[in-house]
Amino acid sequence: MKKIIAKPVGMFELFYDLVFVYAISKITAMVHHPVNGGIPLVTLLQFLFVVIVVLQIWLFQALYFNRYSQNRYFDITGLLFNMFVMVYLANNINTEWRITFQHFDLAMVAMLVDLIMQYWVGTSKDEENVSTL
Numbered sequence: 001m002k003k004i005i006a007k008p009v010g011m012f013e014l015f016y017d018l019v020f021v022y023a024i025s026k027i028t029a030m031v032h033h034p035v036n037g038g039i040p041l042v043t044l045l046q047f048l049f050v051v052i053v054v055l056q057i058w059l060f061q062a063l064y065f066n067r068y069s070q071n072r073y074f075d076i077t078g079l080l081f082n083m084f085v086m087v088y089l090a091n092n093i094n095t096e097w098r099i100t101f102q103h104f105d106l107a108m109v110a111m112l113v114d115l116i117m118q119y120w121v122g123t124s125k126d127e128e129n130v131s132t133l
Contacts, residue, residue, distance in 0.1 A: 012079055013065055019083045020058045023090035027051060030095060046097050050104060054089075057082070057111050064115065068122035078118040085110050 030047045031039050039047075061082055069075040085107050092103035 007066065010071065012076055013062075016061065016079055016083055017058075019086050019090075020054070023054060023086045024051065026090040026093045027054065029093055030097075030100070033095060043097075050093075050100075053104075053108060054086075057086075057108070057115070060115050061118075064118050064122060068119070074121060075118065078114050081114050082111050085114075 027047070027050055030050065031043060035043075061079065065075065065079065089103060089107035092100065094100045
């Protein structure tokens with residue numbers, strides 16, 4: 001049976017988490033202004049969509065770092081790129097969906113391409129290590 005070794009959490013990972021906390025706090029601006037005492041259903045669904053997608057990106061990056069990262073320059077560069085893209089997205093959140101949507105799409109595509117590259121490179125390195133054991 002394979003022994004599980006705990007990895008220490010690095011400062012980059014903690015800062016990455018704080019960037020996502022900042023992004024979620026900025027995303028709440030989408031539902032901050034009630035209309036006639038309530039939030040319209042369309043606005044609520046848009047808000048939930050953005051929050052779920054952003055949290056999924058955070059989850060995929062956290063899982064990658066916990067499972068495959070060996071704190072190589074490639075891993076840290078991918079993490080920093082995702083942080084900057086998330087700050088770009090958070091700073092361009094607007095209460096009007098058509099304005100937010102363009103920035104949201106651009107940011108999500110950039111982050112997903114980065115994550116796919118990280119998983120592709122990280123898992124290929126992991127398979128090489130497993131095959132040599």
